[in-house]
Amino acid sequence: MTKKNTPSRNENRGVTIADVAKAAGVSIPTVSRILNDKEYVAEETRQRVHEAIRTLGYTPHTQARRLRGGATMTLALHHPIESPHDLSSVIETSYFTGTAEAASEKEYFINFLVSQLTPEALLNMYRSNQIDGIILLQVRMDDWRVNLLRENNYPFVMIGRCADLEDLSFIDLDFETAMVAAFDYLVELGHRDIGFLTYPQSWHKTGLGPAVRSLDGYQHALSKYGLRSCYREIGLNSVEEGFEGTNDLFRENPELTAIITVSHLTAAGSIKALTQHGRNVPQDCSVMAIGFGGNFASVVTPSLTTLEWSPYEVSYRATILMTEKLANELSSAQQILVPPKLIVRESTKEVT
Amino acid sequence: MTKKNTPSRNENRGVTIADVAKAAGVSIPTVSRILNDKEYVAEETRQRVHEAIRTLGYTPHTQARRLRGGATMTLALHHPIESPHDLSSVIETSYFTGTAEAASEKEYFINFLVSQLTPEALLNMYRSNQIDGIILLQVRMDDWRVNLLRENNYPFVMIGRCADLEDLSFIDLDFETAMVAAFDYLVELGHRDIGFLTYPQSWHKTGLGPAVRSLDGYQHALSKYGLRSCYREIGLNSVEEGFEGTNDLFRENPELTAIITVSHLTAAGSIKALTQHGRNVPQDCSVMAIGFGGNFASVVTPSLTTLEWSPYEVSYRATILMTEKLANELSSAQQILVPPKLIVRESTKEVT
DNA sequence: ACGATTTCTGATAACGTTATCAGAAATCAC
DNA sequence: GTGATTTCTGATAACGTTATCAGAAATCGT
Incomplete structure (x- = not known):
């Protein structure tokens, strides 16, 4: 077969359903029926075939099943990045493992x-039968992937939301509600002057990133409690932006007793800025961060009170949703909103 | 076909090679030959078939090709964890993307x-033809996966090293050499008393984690420069362990002017401990961390001088290696050692 | 005891591709 | 112009599975 000096890695071509059939003295379709738990097989035959399967160490050929079955039993998870090097956060590990699981x-x-x-x-x-469906990460308001797949009627599920989605299935975070919950907590502690350090309005408009709609939530909360708006937009998710954004906020609003930031890193920058101006966190000012549930929040000093969400959970549920859709188990589009959880740690405190 | 109210998602069963053949007025094998760039096809025919492929929007059926071709064209990347929730580091994102790319x-x-x-x-x-080969992460000295795959003669590649590996292909980090490079740098700066905060000896023995053999490297370096050994084992990769390990080190060796730690978090703990004892980093004591190239090193204050390695690069190369092995392009086992790089930031300084 | 049903089983034909062969057409050598 | 070679093409048979059908054996009702 292969050259003598390059030892073939497949000495035995692999045991097939035909081998099992021969060993058990039955026909191939009978073995197939037993493998797939179809009705109408004699118990005695079943035993004999299972015995043969065991002794031969037979396992069905995945590729053959897929070809015959007409489904690839494969999904894709797509992250809309420019370069793979841009994926440099623990969020992706969490997305990956949730989906994989x-x-x-x-x-x-x-x-x-x-x-x-x-x-x-x-x-x-889709066309080359590599996948049955796809899970889209980081869906924006106007997303070419959504438009394309929708036009071509290919199955997909979104993590995030786009415009015009009445017939589409998605899972997204409900920061609109969560921000109100955050205010419930802070107001309870006596805070009335609460600042918000957030992404640019344009990001909220296009629907970029998971904390989308937190600005809407902020404004709902303000009107619920009759508080004054006081937010600032920062550019990137970084310590520096948090540092400078906080300085900006306080220059014009020295009366603030609490800040909500849009990420962990930003929060770290906030704490740095506050400390440098002689305000201790949380004694003189509380800080709350929006973020995924990594361990960063606990590593920082003081550990961060957060509005937390789990990429693992979101991607896990999106994937289950995708499989259900493919199995035609859904009568209509599923639209799931997951509320982020408030986790109280050390960086928030009642007003003294 | 399907019920009227559940719109089938595959109205057209997909265009096959037969459709192309008919459209171009040739036989199926001829189309196949053209698709696979075989010799002996008339230029005129080729044109006509390509034209048909284009207008029909034909793409070969991946599953059919795999069945016929006898290879799955699929690899696996295996991380030996207890639960997917244990994967909570940016390292895995980097491993994933490197492999995927x-x-x-x-x-x-x-x-x-x-x-x-x-x-x-x-x-x-392997037996069910789901994969052609596997890339093993976190290989230990005595690893059941390696033993099993070796016995059964299934193709695999390791990230990390095990015992008795003369005929096995792997890629691993060369911390033995890198530690000497780190000493070259520190000694050049005038340091003579250099402490090392590392994982337990048992971890080094069993080969757990990427920084394996850094302890050997430490001892090589000591003997190269005739310096005194001074290290301490910590349990976990955490800020606390770094904090306490550093306190321990200094209690018995107050003369230390530099510390090398086995991870970023440990280094953060070290800095915290040193600062608390009134020693500024890097003025009074230098700190160097071993770690993967994430952005954490730059976020900490002061930013960390590190001995850096890239999970992306390591997994990328391991994956390429695996494909080459499957293509029989390797005449013998490939054993690749990647040297971590020394990146100088703010946490190290010459002795004053 | 007899036909009607229920259980069980095996031929056969797909799924969409590629490898092998052999035959037809074109080119070459002289 | 003839035979040998080179190009080109199409039947046919796989790859390993499952769906469909029809026939055989067993069970049932009366």
């Missing part, structure tokens, strides 16, 4: 797309 | 295994 439970395979993906390449994934 | 370039699919994997399940991945 759900897929594994549903006996699906999962393919992570981290390269630049053209519209043509995306369609090809 | 390499696989994509080589036109392989990649499957991330994050669930608990039994030996039986591992063998089944």
